Every structure is written in structure tokens, then in C-alpha cells.
Amino acid sequence: MHSLDVAAVLLRATLGLTMLAHGWNHVFGGGKIAGTARWFASIGMRPPLVHAWVASVSELGCGALLLAGALTPLACGGVLGTMVVALTTNHLRNGFFIFRPGEGYEYVLMISIVAVALAGVGAGYLSIDHAVDLPLSGFGAILTCVGLGFGGAGLTVATSWRPQAEPEPQ
Template sequence: MKELVITDAAVSVGILILRLSVGATLIAHGYNHIWGGGKIQGTARWFQGLGLKPGALHAWLASVTELVCGALLVIGLLNPVGAAGCVGVMVVAWITNHRPNGFFIFRPGEGYEYVMNLAAAGLALGAVGAGKYSADYLLNLHEDLAGSLGLAITAIAGIGGALVLLAVFWRPEPQEAKTS
């Protein structure tokens, strides 16, 4: 049986593909929240309806986070910061909008499988680092921003930031008030 050998270059290509995919997805979402559909005003109304008050503040905060952190992931700069932004917005979306709808995205109201996978990808990127094909590597930051420290930055800023935001700003209407 032949031994499997995975090279550093192969790992870095895999990380690059993941960074580009997750980063581009975040950029697309941020762009759509500001300029697509109902524009930023529609996003603000939607967030307000989810109980994120004031809605305009959270629409801008989420949209700018998606644009900036998506770009950071695409270029591989300050990788745990970009990954934390991904984790943070996905955890907030998971809790405020997708959690009550079950796992599958195709269920009414959209389940949480999509946001869960993006949050997991963000945590994984925080742990493994940006790889060889990144600005972090070019700036010699890659060793300092990967592994346990990268994961800790991503988890604390992403999950911790989301939980603090929800504790301070999330005020959903009681169920009976929504049905009347």
C-alpha cells in the first residue's frame, strides 16, 4: 500500500480555495444587503423584524462586516479577523433567523445548515491559517496567526462578539405578539 503524502503546496491550495469560496460568499451577501433587493433599507427592516434593534445599525454592521471580512479572507490578510467576521455574522443569523426552522435550508423559513457550515468553515480557517498563497504569508504573519492562537482569535471574536451583540441588542417580539 502506498503512503499518502500531502504537500504544503497542496494544503495551501486547499486553504486558498476555501478562503476564496467563503470570502466571495461573504462579499456577495454584504453587497446584496446594501445594494440588492430592498437595498440597505429593506435589510434594516428585516433585521428590525428579527429583533435586532435598531435595524439600520445592524444592517450596516452586518453588511460592512461581510464586505470587509470577505475581502480579508480573499486576500488572506489578518486571516483570523476575516474568519471571525464570518463566524460572527453566521452565528447571529443562525440564532436570530435560522435556528427555529430546523436543519435543512429548503424548509420554510430556511434552516440553519448553510450558516452552520459557513461558521464551521470560518473556525477551520482561523485554525489552519491563510496558507502559503496569502498576504499573511507574504508579510510573514502566517506563523503568528495560525494554530491555537488563530482559532482562539476567531472563536473569541466571532462567537464571543456575536453573543455580546445579541445580549445587548437582540429583543425579539414574544411569539404571541407575532401571531396577533
């Protein structure tokens, strides 16, 4: 085992647990899935309940895959896609810092970059990918992650994001 394997485990654990917690909160926290759907409706995602479930299941599933180190570039692509949709539909217009009103994009940007980097590094020695001799890393894995992430996000935003028009100034 090398230092890169330790780094991969740390990245997978951090990103995987973060995504699991986020998905869990969408489904079971505060307003539960109904509250998540209401929030999706407020940012213009249609149909909101479908997107609340898709985002939540993606976060839970990708988080679990990352923790196990299974199909890592695909899991990273799922994380990236979810974050690019969040960036586009809500965070980008609010500036960089997360503490700004409406929440800025620093959080989703960081998660996005970590997902792409992890896809390139690979799951490492302590992973299912390694155990089944599935060498998923390098530029091909990065391209897979980026293609899936931006492709899925682009399709989602193009077909389902219908924000309300800003009122005209008086």
C-alpha cells in the first residue's frame, strides 16, 4: 500500500460520507422528501418530487459506492452531475462564499473538484475496484466522470429547470 492509497481512502470516505449525509437529510431530515421537493420547486425544478428523489437517491447511491470504492469514476460522475445541477440552478448566482444570502458556490465547487480528482486518482488498494481488478483511474476515468457529470447535469437542466422570471423593475 502506498501514500496514494491512503489519500484515495481519505477522499472516498470524506466525499462518500458527505454525499450519504446530504442524501439522508433530503429524505429523512427536517422536512423529509416532501420538504426537499418544495425546495426543488422553489428553484424551478419540474417535476419537483421526481427531482427530489433523483437527487437524493443519487447522493445516497454514489456515497455508498464511494465508501466501498466501487465503480469509482461512475460514482464520481454522479456526484459531479448532482453538484453541477446545484451550481447552475441555485448557487452560482449567489457569489462564491457559502455564507452569502442564498448560499454561494464554494461548497459545490469544492465537492465537484474533489469528485473529478478522485476519479483520476482511482479508488486505491483498499477498494472493491482493486479487489476485482478493475483499474479505473487516470485520464480515461476523469473523462468518464466529467462526461457523465456534465452530460447528466446538462440534460437535467435543459429538460427540467424552469425558474420563475425575475419581476420587472418599476
